[in-house]
Amino acid sequence: VRLNSAGALDTSLAGSGIARYDIVPGDVTEIGRATDVKMDTSGRIVLGGRTRTVSTGDYHFALARVSWAGALDAGFGTGGVTHFPVMTGPNFGRRVAFDHKERILLSGTVCLPADPVTSEQHCYVGLARLLINGALDASLVGGTGTYAYGGGGGPADPKAGFCTDFSYNYGLTTYKDRIYLVGMCDLLPFSTKPPSYPLSSVAYTLRLDANGQYDTGFGYTLNGYTYYDFGAPEAFYLGVAIDKNAQIIG
Numbered sequence: 329v330r331l332n333s334a335g336a337l338d339t340s341l342a343g344s345g346i347a348r349y350d351i352v353p354g355d356v357t358e359i360g361r362a363t364d365v366k367m368d369t370s371g372r373i374v375l376g377g378r379t380r381t382v383s384t385g386d387y388h389f390a391l392a393r394v395s396w397a398g399a400l401d402a403g404f405g406t407g408g409v410t411h412f413p414v415m416t417g418p419n420f421g422r423r424v425a426f427d428h429k430e431r432i433l434l435s436g437t438v439c440l441p442a443d444p445v446t447s448e449q450h451c452y453v454g455l456a457r458l459l460i461n462g463a464l465d466a467s468l469v470g471g472t473g474t475y476a477y478g479g480g481g482g483p484a485d486p487k488a489g490f491c492t493d494f495s496y497n498y499g500l501t502t503y504k505d506r507i508y509l510v511g512m513c514d515l516l517p518f519s520t521k522p523p524s525y526p527l528s529s530v531a532y533t534l535r536l537d538a539n540g541q542y543d544t545g546f547g548y549t550l551n552g553y554t555y556y557d558f559g560a561p562e563a564f565y566l567g568v569a570i571d572k573n574a575q576i577i578g
Contacts, residue, residue, distance in 0.1 A: 330398075342398035349400060351379040351390045351409045360390060364424040368432075371396050376424035376434045379411050386441075388413050389421035389434050389456055389474075405462030412464065414438040414454040414474040421454075423500035427507065428538070431465055432458040435500040435509055438476055452476035453497040453509055455540060469540035477534060478513055491532065499568040499578070505538040510565035510578050530555040531563040533576060 330341040337345030352358045360379040368374060372393050379390040390411040393404040400408025413419050415438040422436040438454030456474045457465040464473025478495030491513030499510040512529045534553045535546040542552025556578075557563045565578040 340397065347394070347398045349375070349392045349394070349409065351392065351411050352381050352384075353407070353409075355381045355383070357382040362392075363422045366424045366426065368393075368426060369430060372401060373398075374424055374432060376421055376432075378419060378421040378436070384411075384413075386413070386416075386418045387420055389419050389436065389454070391421075391424070391432065391434060391458065391462070393462070403461060410458070410462045412456070412474070414456060414476060415440055415452065417441040417449065419454060421456075422497060425500045425502050425507075427457070427502050428505045430460060432460075432462075433500060433502065433507065434458070435497050437496045437511075451495055453478050453491075453495050453511060453513075453534065455507070455509065455536075457540070467539060475540050477509075494529070498564065498566045501568050501570060503570040503574060506543060507536040507538075507540065508568050508570070508576065509534040509536070510568040512562070512564040529562045529564070530557045531565040531578065532556075533565065533568065533578060 330338040332338045358381045361377045362375040363377040375392045378387040380387040388411040392409045393401040417439040420437045425433045434456045439451040442449040457468045478491030495513040497511040535543040547554040569577045
């Protein structure tokens with residue numbers, strides 16, 4: 329939906345000010361959610377979130393790119409849309425950003441399938457990077473264009489890093505050649521947490537380098553991440569911004 333400066337629907341978008349896009353065209357079972365929107369430097373609109381159909385089963389990360397007039401951009405993905413999994417379970421894409429090379433980032437929470445006996449589920453912080461044409465960017469760490477951080481396995485697991493079984497992402501931004509992710513996670517078995525932290529969820533800030541590796545110049549132990557509990561049993565960061573002095577606000 330687009331409104332003009334007076335708050336009325338802007339009919340220059342799709343003729344009415346309102347548009348709807350199928351990520352899986354023709355599939356009447358599709359359930360899609362766009363949870364973020366950004367403009368690129370060419371004036372195109374990028375919508376990000378997730379989609380699910382009977383055929384895909386679990387949610388996938390999903391993106392659409394449309395012109396200022398609201399038409400799907402045929403130069404992006406397949407007919408202007410793309411969707412893909414990061415893990416084999418549900419993939420809740422949430423936030424869109426552009427990096428220093430105008431590549432598209434989509435972050436969110438990604439999970440393995442629930443244990444059929446205990447119903448327990450391991451969730452990670454998911455990140456995808458796409459080229460300007462909508463193809464996944466293989467130069468991101470891992471070589472597939474997607475990666476997951478946190479979620480259990482201990483520090484020896486390269487995907488575990490900074491959290492345990494419960495890692496959720498709610499915020500994403502970039503500054504110069506760095507990627508910032510924020511959300512909440514559980515720290516239970518890790519010795520790197522400050523001893524004063526309660527055994528509960530904490531808000532985290534994770535900083536990655538240009539290729540998605542932990543930025544080891546950042547964090548209270550210089551390992552790419554830091555935590556804050558706000559003095560409460562549960563703590564969440566739901567957004568992140570960088571101020572004019574390159575300081576991080578959550």
